[in-house]
Amino acid sequence: MAAVAVKYPAFQELGAEVLTVSVDSPTTHKEWNEKELSRMVEGGARYPMLSDTGGRIGSLYGVHDVKTRLDFRSHFLIDPQGVIQALEIVASPIGRNVAEILRQLRALQHYQATGEFVPCGWEPGKPTLPPEGEASSLSGKVWEVWKPRNAF
Amino acid sequence: MGIQIGDRAPDFKTNAYYRGIIQEIQLSRYQGHWVVLLFYPADFTFV
Numbered sequence A: 001m002a003a004v005a006v007k008y009p010a011f012q013e014l015g016a017e018v019l020t021v022s023v024d025s026p027t028t029h030k031e032w033n034e035k036e037l038s039r040m041v042e043g044g045a046r047y048p049m050l051s052d053t054g055g056r057i058g059s060l061y062g063v064h065d066v067k068t069r070l071d072f073r074s075h076f077l078i079d080p081q082g083v084i085q086a087l088e089i090v091a092s093p094i095g096r097n098v099a100e101i102l103r104q105l106r107a108l109q110h111y112q113a114t115g116e117f118v119p120c121g122w123e124p125g126k127p128t129l130p131p132e133g134e135a136s137s138l139s140g141k142v143w144e145v146w147k148p149r150n151a152f
Numbered sequence B: 001m002g003i004q005i006g007d008r009a010p011d012f013k014t015n016a017y018y019r020g021i022i023q024e025i026q027l028s029r030y031q032g033h034w035v036v037l038l039f040y041p042a043d044f045t046f047v
Helices: A002-013 A026-040 A053-060 A098-114 A134-138
Strands: A016-022 A049-051 A073-078 A084-090 B013-018 B021-026 B034-039
Touching: A002 A016, A002 A026, A002 A098, A026 A049, A026 B013, A026 B021, A053 B013, A073 A098, A084 A098, A098 B034
Parallel strands: A016 A049, A016 B034
Antiparallel strands: A049 B013, A073 A084, A073 B034, B013 B021
């Protein structure tokens, strides 16, 4: 979560609120923030660290592991209307890619603002594809306007 | 039945550590903003 703490200003710039969740108590969150996160990231975690006692929230989102009684490493992007627009669940030994979460958020915001389709590997400044309606004219001709190198 | 894209995010209320104190947080209070909800297994594990 230190990487999330480092990139918190980038989430704020996008107008997004960050909420982190684990089964630990608020007191344990406080200790972890003071003893470890704050030593890696200036200011530590500056967003709410939520306590998911008993895995109640994880169960609501389908990410609570009843065998370990822990929540799986996962993220959900929720739009301003309260609708889930992205979700990812990764095996616990694997760390997340915060840059990718930011990319998904930027892409979702671009789509909601313009209606343009956001192709593979899109980052701001890279080409998009036209909105639905106009897009049908591109059927079979995407190769003319989008190159695989744009994905990387 | 899992959660899918396009579903309304289930609301919840819980205690959180935030700005130096323990306080209650409710998801629906953030309506009108994008929310990045991140789950992780445990504090003091690898970061």
